[in-house]
Amino acid sequence: MDSADNHPWASVSILDESPLNSRDNPCPILIADDLPLEAVRVFRSAFSDVSVLASRDHTVPGLLAAAEGVRVVVTTPRYTLDDALFRALPDSVEIIALYSAGHDHVDIEAARRHRKAVINTPNVLADSVADLAMTLLLGAARRVVEGFDLIRSGTWSGFAPTLLLGRELRGQVLGIYGMGSIGREVSTRAQAFGMNIAYRSRTQLPRSVEYGARFIADDRDFLGSCDILLLSASLTPHTRKFLNAERIAWLKPGAIVVNISRGELIDDNALIEALMSGHVAAAGLDVFDNEPTVDPRYLRMPSVFALPHIGSATVEGRVSMADVLVEGIERLLVGEEPSNRLA
Known part of the structure; x- marks a missing residue:
């Protein structure tokens, strides 16, 4: 972790497993990158089965191994989501939740071919x-x-x-x-x-x-x-x-x-x-x-x-991104169409 991330506003959850009062939704979710602690808490307050990929596993093989049995993968632009990755994802994965507004790192047509729903975080940053x-x-x-x-x-x-x-x-x-x-x-x-x-x-x-x-x-x-x-x-x-x-x-x-x-x-x-x-x-x-x-x-x-691509790097923005993804995931799980769906 960079020393710049030791600022008190920049709490990052990697192995944090503290219990929260969730809505007891058992949908297994994998967060495949380091997110601010407060953003992780947003997911854990909505879902009872949320795991966070450790920093050492922030690779495509690490993601694929951890995604076995998971229904939702929360990803960032760290990963290029191309046809090969969608093909390699476990069948259990139904939803890709992009922790980003931009989606130029995602092959949307490939997601559709492989029947993976994709949502992002528009209009909150x-x-x-x-x-x-x-x-x-x-x-x-x-x-x-x-x-x-x-x-x-x-x-x-x-x-x-x-x-x-x-x-x-x-x-x-x-x-x-x-x-x-x-x-x-x-x-x-x-x-x-x-x-x-x-x-x-x-x-x-x-x-x-x-x-x-x-x-x-x-x-x-x-x-x-x-x-x-x-x-x-x-x-x-x-x-x-x-x-x-x-x-x-x-x-x-x-x-x-x-x-x-x-x-x-x-x-x-x-x-x-x-x-x-x-x-x-x-x-x-x-x-x-x-x-x-x-x-x-x-x-x-x-x-x-x-500056090093920090346009959206505020506590408020990062929490809003999690809020939008949680709402989109919940809508997809009950068969509704969220406004932030890309595929």
Whole structure:
């Protein structure tokens, strides 16, 4: 366990078997990853037979061995759920509960072929991720990495009027690529900072929920309006490498790029070149292509404010994810159709 996980908010249950007052539902459930203790308690308060896979067994063989006789497997993006894994799962497994909102690591068609129900956790992480989006946006705009390095290195020589001049947010245009629930929450927060909002989505939102944001249907016009670009679209074949060299050139000189979606939305070579040339002034990145590997060039750039994919990492968010999965599992077990079903 990383030392960063020793924070009192970050309790993780691995071997915790403390009894809880459950609803005495005997459905056997396997939690195949380390979850926060409070999230595990949500499952154990609803079901009387919940086991947690030990960290040493966080492998596909470990999962398959532990899933024997289990009806529900709770998984995370640690596991790629492809046709081979669905084929190898024990026949007892009926439900895959994804402890994530994203499902690009799951072959949904394979799940259907193998008659495995799949549910996820949509629409419960918008506040957590939107909060972090503002953190990244502010960190990049106010040159937080450079300031932190001055303090840590002991080289700060005192206040100076020219020291680390950044950008105010008021009056800036925040362009949101992907105006789903997270994008809308970021829009609300950014407007409180006095920002103007433009957005690009597959379709325009009803005016009743745009809340002053301006829809721009053309990529070039949209990107050309952005002082700060926020990537919050889902990863699809259409959005993969959306931010490439051509589109970066359409951004205003000195624009800031923030990514809270998936690293694959960005062509790393193109963004790094733009950062080196100054066409993109700074970037706030919580996600990366080929995670957990990060292109080392980003780490050498003081204009890059980077975090390790923690957009949804709040106590409230993690507990809400468990609540949503428990409700979905309970509905499936009685033959009902949960709203968060993917397969």
